[in-house]
Amino acid sequence: MKIPEKVLEIADGIKTMKIRGAGKIARAAAEALKIAAEKYDGPREPEAFRKYMGRVANLILSTRPTAVSLPNAVIYVMYHLDKASGDINVLREAVIRAAEKFINESLQAVKRIGEIGAKRIKDNSIVLTHCHSTAAASVIINAYKMGKIIKVYSTETRPFYQGRITTKYLLEAGVPVVQIPDSAVRYIMHEVDHVVVGADTIASNGAVINKVGTSQVALAAHEARVRVFVAAETYKFSPATLIGELVPIEFRDPTEVVPLEWINQHKNVEVLNPSFDVTPPEYIDAIITEQGVIPPQAAILVLLERFGWALEKIKQGGIGKIIFEETLEEEQ
Helix, strand or coil: CCCCHHHHHHHHHHHCCCCCCHHHHHHHHHHHHHHHHHCCCCCCCHHHHHHHHHHHHHHHHCCCCCCCHHHHHHHHHHHHHHHCCCCHHHHHHHHHHHHHHHHHHHHHHHHHHHHHHHCCCCCCEEEEECCCCHHHHHHHHHHHHCCCEEEEEEECCCCCCHHHHHHHHHHHCCCCEEEECHHHHHHHHHHCCEEEECCCEECCCCCEEEECCHHHHHHHHHHHCCEEEEECCHHHECHHHHHCCCCCCCECCHHHCCCHHHHHHCCCCCCCCECEEEECHHHCCEEEECCEEECHHHHHHHHHHHHHHHHHHHHCCCHHHHHHHHHHHHHC
């Protein structure tokens, strides 16, 4: 059976960054799996449905390599399918319920992070944020409503300018925002009381992988003795890093940075376009999750509690490898 058109649209949206932000990507991944299950109209054998869902999961996994929220969403849903037994209706319902639960818990997590994180912002604060994170924005908006924030600096965040999305988002909530270029961060850091950013992935050692430029923001904050808070749902913690796996950094098309004609005119110049960078845990004061505030060094405890059930799969080669191998078997 062919993969439904709507699922293909979601996969393309994630790949081309029409769907942005780790939380939105994760929810989109879960939604795609749900739609695939709902629209399945192939053979009625349970094994045929499992292999079909494996194809869909593999497609979703292939879209973006860095943000761990995506594979964690897929792992969560596929794990519940793996545990389910019965006819195709039972299996379909297992996928739909797991996807819906993941999406609902994700949305609730953002709300909870905003409430918890706002309490960490001191009165009359100036805050700086980088890129676009619904969790970080939730902290900022909640703190502003509590009367704790007087101004927010938002970086533009090249080359896709996600910071402009943040600016619009905050302005709609009534938050006073100043838009700045990424290169102005160190210049204005002496005015800032808190840095609040999101995360695409958090490693077991507490390192944070986020939009490129985050590490420079954290370095400038560290120099200026400004506290750095990372707002992140627990499904952004990477279980694979528990067994020494490195988080791959995505490099995107150079034409997102400079025009193709410029590249053609300067053929001896290599253009790099990394989407993410790594901020070491010593530059982070606290990670704000829906379960509470932790030091980055406690990331491993969150991983063991949140993803202990998935460790066996990961040790065997990872959910992505398992799904991919099943897909290959079907295609052969």
